[in-house]
Amino acid sequence: MYKKSLLVALLLPLLAVGQNKFAQLEQLLPTPNEYRNAAGAPGHNYYQQQADYKINVELIDEEQKIIGEETITYTNNSPDNLEYLWIQLDQNMRASDSDTHLIEVERMEDFKSIESIKSKLFEFDGGFKIEGVTTTSGRGMKYYINKTMLRIDLDTPLTEGSSISFKIKWWYNINDRMKIGGRSGYEYFAENDNYLYTIAQWFPRMCVYNDVEGWQNKQFLGRGEFALPFGDYEVAITVPSDHIVGATGELANESKVLTAAQRERLAKARTSDTPVIIVTQDEAEEIEKKKATDKKTWVFKAENVRDFAFASSRKFIWDAMNQPVGGKDVLCMSYYPKEGNPLWEQYSTKVVAHTIKTYSKYTIDYPYPVAISVHAASIGMEYPMICFNFGRPEKDGTYTARTKYGMIGVIIHEVGHNFFPMIVNSDERQWTWMDEGLNTFMQYLTEQEFERNYPSRRGPAHLMTNYMRGNKDNISPIMTNSESIWQFGNNAYGKPATGLNILRETIMGRELFDHAFKTYSERWKFKHPTPADFFRTMEDASAVDLDWFWRAWFYTTDHVDISIDGVKWYELNTGNATVDLPRAKELENEAATPIGEVRNNELIKETYNEKDPSLNDFYTTYDKNDVDGLHAKEYDKLKQRLSDEDIALLNSGKQFYEMKFSNKGGIPMPLILEFTFEDNSKETIKIPAEIWRKHENEVTKVFIFDQKVRSVQLDPNLETADTDVSNNAWPHAKVPTQFELFRKGYSRENPMQRANRAGE
Known part of the structure; x- marks a missing residue:
């Protein structure tokens, strides 16, 4: 009995996915409770834990090493007694025995170059070196390290409402991002023997404990964030005295680490609506020529944040400007080496300000005092109030359009992550789409408000069709754990963003969608939402049943392909033979002549009655469409039975079209139909997706017009991500397919370089 019940429990979600798309999602979503209610909002007993940090850290520039000691104060706001605490050790992903290395699938064809072999053989002494876990009084605490997780066993359980403080002392070697990759690390500049550090996941961090899964202690394998x-x-960062440091939070001791000129410029930036240079390029170039031997400690404070990151280098140029949001001022800043110019000085900080302003309009007012963009050669990564972004011009200062728009896009995206998941704090380790997908959608809106027709890579529906019609063996449902996703970018970034755009533009409409999306953001700011909370809130705030959409778009790998399979044309008979019969005869004359009749006329030289005229009588010249007196009498009888309104309807000339549609891809969508009439006028009719609710595979619909239809186009504005538009028109329309020959030996000179050369 137990085994049977367990089997049913395991199969139920799978069976539910295979149900009619319009089946409700109750089988797949967790039951509402006192922590998360049925409307998708925090319940009346919702709780979350608090983890406060005081950290002293030193960056050893000569050794590329971090040494730190932290005091964590952890408050248990749950109703549970906690017998142990779990802490994340993300740097252990770089340890020699890390699962990240062991689980990689490899083939010999991956090692076809010296560089690939050297990469495989490269050894790096990575991972945290934990030197001690103690109480604040110095007494040792019992702990156990399981790869990227550390468990502290408590002497007595931590009860509801109580707190515990403890210390962890540690160090680790900073990785070279340019050699072994990573979300953080350093870049080495050999020409002047300098480093640029972007430091994140650099201290042991508390895991989440919540009502959904208890401790979120899933191992860090590198992808799931x-x-x-x-x-x-409160973080004190000790670095060489000639370094400039940018970090999460506000600088608490600027008088000790900044010069008088820098403080004056910074004060000006706090009220300026354009960027003010705080450390100029000339100053940065002069500083990087020599290295200081003494040190400075920068102190930063941040309230109500989920993480802390910082960047440090003597190469940094620094600029800043003010962006008012919701009655508060936000100091938008950028840190970048000369290698980032001229792009970074022209664009970065303005893009930060634009992002903060636009996201705030659609979600919540940005609550933090600063927002920072830091230049790094090959990374895009986000943390509270600070992010690391690529976008480096050529050494001669020129750049391609791809570099420019790629840089702007990544800054928008990474700054935007302040909202998802730094404030609306979803579980990235489980559900990448909840931050990357929502953020990519918002990135698209922000890009389009930055520049008209901005070349966005993701967002519009038609940009997702190649992926969605691809080989299903290499496609995962969106609702797949981060570590198990095929085609990570398309799955977790592109497809969710496209889905939200379809909801906004086609299914819900902008007004309803924007209200619901903002409601979700407000409900879950500074909290931990789950997918069910998002799904339920979007429906609760809009009165639109979207279960079919979540089921089809998020839980399956189906795609959109709706086809016009046939059109039948009808007209009403007026009942008046003098009108109907000539019309019928006209239609017969317009119709194609059957092949048998064509050949009979050619090959039958003489019929029998043509040989023997005696066979001919009154009906030999009979025409079924001729009008006689009996027709007139029948019409008089008909008029006596009908009202004037009925007669007017019969004589209205209404045109009837029965259209047949099939859902070939599996995902239902609204039928958006553009009708073009004989006079070239147009009419668009939009039929909700619910037309498929009882007939998932095939539906028919009758349309009535005052004039004849010349053509019909399904999804005329490419709103639904239909993967095959060749079956979207009646009469059938040819869809061109592009074919481009591969061109060898193309020039590596970018257009800006060619233009500069031409002007010489």
Whole structure:
């Protein structure tokens, strides 16, 4: 009995996915409770934990090493007694025995170059070196390290409402991002023997404990990002005295680390609506020529954040400007080496300000005092109030359009992550789409408000069709754990963003969608939402049943392909033979002549009655469409039975079209139909997706017009991500397919370089 019940429980979600798309999602979503209610909002007993940090850290520039000690104060706001605490050790992903290396699938064909072999043989002493876990009084605490997780066993359970403080001392070697990759690390500039550090996941961090899964202690394998509790931070960062440091939070001791000129410029930037240079390029170039031997400690404080990151280098140029949001000022800043110019000085900080302003319009007012973009050669990564972004021009200062728009796009995206998941704090380790997908959607809106017809890579429906019609063996449902996703970018970024755009533009409409999306953002700011909370809130705030959409778009690998399979044309008979019969005869004359009749006329030289005229009588010249007196009498009788309104309807000339549609891809969508009439006028009719609710595979619909239809186009504005538009027109329309020959030996000179050369 137990085994049978367990089997049913395991199969139920799978069976539910295979149900009619319009079946409700109750079988797939967790039951509402006192922590998360049925409307998708936090319940009346919702809770979350608090983790506060005081950290002292030193960056050893000569050794590319981090040494730190932290005090964590952890408050248990749950109703549960906690016998142990779990802490994330993300740097252990780089340890020699890391699962990240062991689980990689490899083939010999992956090692066809010296560089690939050297990469495989490269050894790096990575991972945290934990030197001690103690109480604040110095007494050792029992702990156990399981790869990227550390468990502290408590002497007595931590009860509801109580707190515990403890210390962890540690160090690790910073990785070279340019050699072994990573979300953080350093870039080495050999020409002047300098480093640029972008430092993240650099301290042991508390795991989330919540009502959904208890401890979120899933191992960090490198792709699934982070689930973290909120807390207050005070961080003292010791670096060489000639370094400039940017970090999460506000600088608390600027008088000790900045020059008088820098403080004056910074004060000006706080009220300026254009960027003010705080450290100029000339100053940065002069500083990087020599290295200081003394040190400075920069102190930053941040309230109600889920993480902390920083960047440090003597190469940094620094600029800043003010962006008002919701009655508060946000200091938008950029840090970049000369290698980032001229792009970064022209664009970065303005893009930061634009992003903060636009996201705030659609979600929540940005609550933090600063927002920072840091230049890094080959990374895009986000943390509270600070992010690391690529976009480097050529050494001569020129750049391609791809570099420019790629840089702007990644800055928007990474700054936008302040909202998802830094504030609306979803579980990235489980559900990448909840931050990347929502953020990519918002990135698209922000790009389009930055520049008209901005070349966005993701967002519009038609950009997702190649992926969705691809080989299903290499496609995962969106609702797949981060570590198990095929085609990560398309799955977790592109497809969710496209889905939201379809909801906004086609299914819900902008007004309903924007209200619901903002409601979700407001409900879950500084909290931990789940997919069910998002799905339920979007429906609750809009009165639109979207279960079919979540089921089809998020839980399956089906695609959109709706076809016009046939059109039948009808007209009403007026009942008046003098009108109907000539019309019928006209239609017969317009119709194609059957092949048998064509050949009979050619090959039958003489019929029998043509040989024997005696066979001919009154009906030999009979025409079924001729009008006689009996027709007139029948019409008089008909008029006596009908009202004037009925007669007017019969004589209205209404045109009837029965259209047949099939759902070949599996995902139902609204039928958006553009009718073009004989006079070239047009009419668009939109039929909700619910037309498929009882007939998933095939539906018919009758349309009535005052004039004849010349053509019909399904999804005329490419709103639904239909993967095959060749079956979207009646009469059938040819869809051109592009064919481009591969061109060898193309020039590596970018257009800006060619233009500069031409002007010489």
